Amino acid sequence: MSTTASSICAFIAQDHQYVIDRRVISSCDFSLFRRNLIKIIKTLNECEANDTTEISNKLRWLLSEWITTPIPFGKDLSEKIKILGKPEEVAMRWPDIKEAYEVSLIVATRLNQNENPIRLEIRHVIDDLIVSGKKFKIYCHKNARQYFESIMHDLSLDLIDGDYFIHKPKDYRRIEPFDVLIKVGPFGWGSCPDALLTAPRFETAIQFVWSGSRDEPGFGLDPVTGVSIIGENSSDLSLPSENGMSRVIPWELKITQTGEFLPINDEDEFQVFQSINKVDKRTAVLLHIDEQYGILYPFREKILIFNPTADSQNEQIGLHLPGDVSVSGAFLILPIIAPVDFGELHAKDGAYSLIWKKRLSEEIRKDHSGLCKRLFDSGIKLISLFSRLEEWSNPPKTVILAPQKVEHFRILIDHLGIEGHVEGQKQPWWQYAWKEIRRSKGEAISEGRFAQDLLHENSLDILNSLLEEIYEKSKKETDFLIDIPKGRELKGRFRFCRIVDIEWGFRAPDSAFREINDLREFEQWRG
Numbered sequence: 001m002s003t004t005a006s007s008i009c010a011f012i013a014q015d016h017q018y019v020i021d022r023r024v025i026s027s028c029d030f031s032l033f034r035r036n037l038i039k040i041i042k043t044l045n046e047c048e049a050n051d052t053t054e055i056s057n058k059l060r061w062l063l064s065e066w067i068t069t070p071i072p073f074g075k076d077l078s079e080k081i082k083i084l085g086k087p088e089e090v091a092m093r094w095p096d097i098k099e100a101y102e103v104s105l106i107v108a109t110r111l112n113q114n115e116n117p118i119r120l121e122i123r124h125v126i127d128d129l130i131v132s133g134k135k136f137k138i139y140c141h142k143n144a145r146q147y148f149e150s151i152m153h154d155l156s157l158d159l160i161d162g163d164y165f166i167h168k169p170k171d172y173r174r175i176e177p178f179d180v181l182i183k184v185g186p187f188g189w190g191s192c193p194d195a196l197l198t199a200p201r202f203e204t205a206i207q208f209v210w211s212g213s214r215d216e217p218g219f220g221l222d223p224v225t226g227v228s229i230i231g232e233n234s235s236d237l238s239l240p241s242e243n244g245m246s247r248v249i250p251w252e253l254k255i256t257q258t259g260e261f262l263p264i265n266d267e268d269e270f271q272v273f274q275s276i277n278k279v280d281k282r283t284a285v286l287l288h289i290d291e292q293y294g295i296l297y298p299f300r301e302k303i304l305i306f307n308p309t310a311d312s313q314n315e316q317i318g319l320h321l322p323g324d325v326s327v328s329g330a331f332l333i334l335p336i337i338a339p340v341d342f343g344e345l346h347a348k349d350g351a352y353s354l355i356w357k358k359r360l361s362e363e364i365r366k367d368h369s370g371l372c373k374r375l376f377d378s379g380i381k382l383i384s385l386f387s388r389l390e391e392w393s394n395p396p397k398t399v400i401l402a403p404q405k406v407e408h409f410r411i412l413i414d415h416l417g418i419e420g421h422v423e424g425q426k427q428p429w430w431q432y433a434w435k436e437i438r439r440s441k442g443e444a445i446s447e448g449r450f451a452q453d454l455l456h457e458n459s460l461d462i463l464n465s466l467l468e469e470i471y472e473k474s475k476k477e478t479d480f481l482i483d484i485p486k487g488r489e490l491k492g493r494f495r496f497c498r499i500v501d502i503e504w505g506f507r508a509p510d511s512a513f514r515e516i517n518d519l520r521e522f523e524q525w526r527g
Contacts, residue, residue: 016203017203017252018200018203018204018249018250018251018252019203019204019205019251019252019253019254020197020204020205020207020251020252020253020254021204021205021206021207021254021256022207022209022253022254022255022256023121023206023207023208023209023256023258024209024210024211024255024256024257024258025117025118025121025208025209025210025211025258025259026210026211026257026258026259026260026266027111027117027259027260028260029107029110029111029114030107030111030210031211031212031266032103032107033077033104033107033108033111034063034067034210034212034266034267034269035266035267036100036101036103036104036107037059037063037081037100037104038063038267038269038272039097039100040059040084040097040100040101040104041056041059041060041063041272041273042272043094043096043097043100044056044059044094044097047094052094054382055083055084057524058083059081059083060273060524061520061523061524062080062081063269064269064270064273064523064526065144065523067185067210067213067269068141068144068184068185068186069140069141069144069147069184069185070116070118070119070122070144070147070148070151070184070208071116071144071147072115072116072119072147072150073111073112073114073115073116074112077108077111077112078105078108078109078112081101081104081105081108082105084101087101087102087105117258117259118184118208118210119147119151121208121258122148122151122182122184122208123151123154123155125182125206126151126152126155126157126182127155129179129180130155130157134179134180135178135179135180136164136178136179136180136181136182137164137165137166137175137178137180137181137182137202138164138165138166138181138182138183139165139166139167139172139181139182139183139192139196140165140166140167140183140184141167141526142167142501142503143519144184145165145167148164148165152164168502168503168504168505169193169195169504170502172193172195172196172201173195175201176201177201177202178201178202179202179203179204180202180203180204180205180206181196181200181202181204181205181206182205182206182208183196183205183206183207183208184207184208184209185208185209185213186209186213186214186215186216186270187207187215187216187219187220188215188216188217188219188220192219192505194219194220196220197219197220197249197251198220198249200249210266211257211259211265211266212265212266212267212268212269213266213268213269213270214268214270214271216270281507281508281509281525282298282299282507282508282509282510283298283299283300283506283507284296284297284298284299284506284507284508284512284513284525285297285298285299285322285323285502285503285504285506286502286503286504286506286519286522287322287325287332287499287501287502288499288500288501288502288503288519289332289479289497289498289499289500289516290478290479290497290498290500291500292518292519293399293516293517293518293519294503294516294517294519294522295332295497295514295515295516295517296506296508296512296513296514296515296517296522296525297322297513297514298513299321299322299323300321301321301322301513302319302320302321302456303319303320303321303322303325303332303333304317304318304319304332304333304334304335304456304459304460304463305317305318305319305320305325305330305331305332305333306330306331306333306463306470306474306496307326307329307330307331308329308331308471308474308475309328309329316467316471317333317460317463317464317467317470318460319456319460322502323502323504325499325502327499327500327501327502329498330498330499331474331496331497331498331499332496332497332498332499333459333463333494333495333496334494334495334496334497335455335459335490335492335494336439336492336493336494336495337455337490337491337492351436352429352432352433352436353396353400353402353433353436353437353440354395354396355418355433356412356413356416356418356433357392357393357394357395357396359416359417359418360389360392360393360412360416361393363415363416364389364390364393368386368389369386371389371415372385372386372389374415375389375411375412375415378411378414378415379407379408379411380403380408380411380412382408388403392412396440399440399516399517400436400437400440402437406434409430409433409434409437410430410434413429413430413433414430418430440516455490458488458489458490459490459494462484462485462488462490462494463482463494465485466482466485469482470482470496473496474496474498477496478497478498479495479496479497479498480495480496481493481494481495481496482494482496497516505526506522506525506526507525508522508525512525
């Protein structure tokens, strides 16, 4: 149950001293590391090759994680940037980033030998809060929780009984007032809500940021005055009379700088990412359908939902906005509609994928490097191809892991020696296998999509007629299929996926929507 507005107003009405205690951390090595990664990302983003865009996005996601979470510095720091390949390969393909890549590898090795200074600062702060008996909360993304928990484990803090974390706006609305909020990274980027500063449930926010990182301009929009706490031309908070500071909550800014500061100012990575990402984006909501996979929808697009706990049967199946869905037992319904019946083509069964994945596993065991080279030379020019082959060979689960591009998949099947046609069908075998992959990601396989309103109208009619069968399956399974009965205008089936979590704070292009993917793939669209 959410905290009432009256209790929050009562808290705000008290004579509090609202303070943002900003701890600015700097490290010469980490500054060099960030600066060279930014150069690499910018350069790759300007290339036209598809695989360079993939690598650029991956590096952007990694750098965003490193500057917004207390991640331990260690072997992973240098290993993860090696997705570019060996230095000599990088020098041949991208001579413009040769030096930046070499410096990044050297500095990453040095960073591996030391503790992340933000982790040290957080450990000291939490220790002091425990000693003083202050109640504190940590606002972070769910995936970042493990890094905070490792710090708290060092302090022997009881993580079972303590409710220390806030992961999304809904969590924040439900909590009672406390003393101190801990936040790593700038305010505004990601799913951080304006209410943290416009409707505080705490007196002090301790914010840890790397040098150069700035809060999002316009963050902290006050619903009463229409003024943002963060000025449009400056990331710094100020007194109420300056830089558009809200007069409702008089925040005081306290800045402490620690570490080694270079004479050259660090760049603000999020501002850089925003400037190089010129794709038109829309506000989006991410639905988690298990611990590893999710699907992104436009904020204002209605989706089919089955809620077995609804008050009446007439309300169990309906159209809802993603952000209005309750995760308590609700299922996302994905129509898998085709104008023709493809017989044994069942994406959830994974019949085709079992064949080509088994063949791929055999080829990897025989000659992993040789297969990688042959595929690369044939046109699958992915720098991370060696590790991708291992991923593609894994058995099908929530989705069928496979090449993203149809041409890459065709090349892979050719090299695996799978030829011919499906018995009784005209299209080549690989095309049916490709449609199975598409279906596993929630795509319609018709040549042209049905008009959305017509699809929903027909789907609702069919789904309500199958309600008893749907309800019985939902009691036993969290991911299941329901076939559309013969004789209906729509042909195909519906896939039901239990929603385990909902996240806000995304802006994404149309190409990122309505397709099931690994949750890590969506990190690039935060903010």
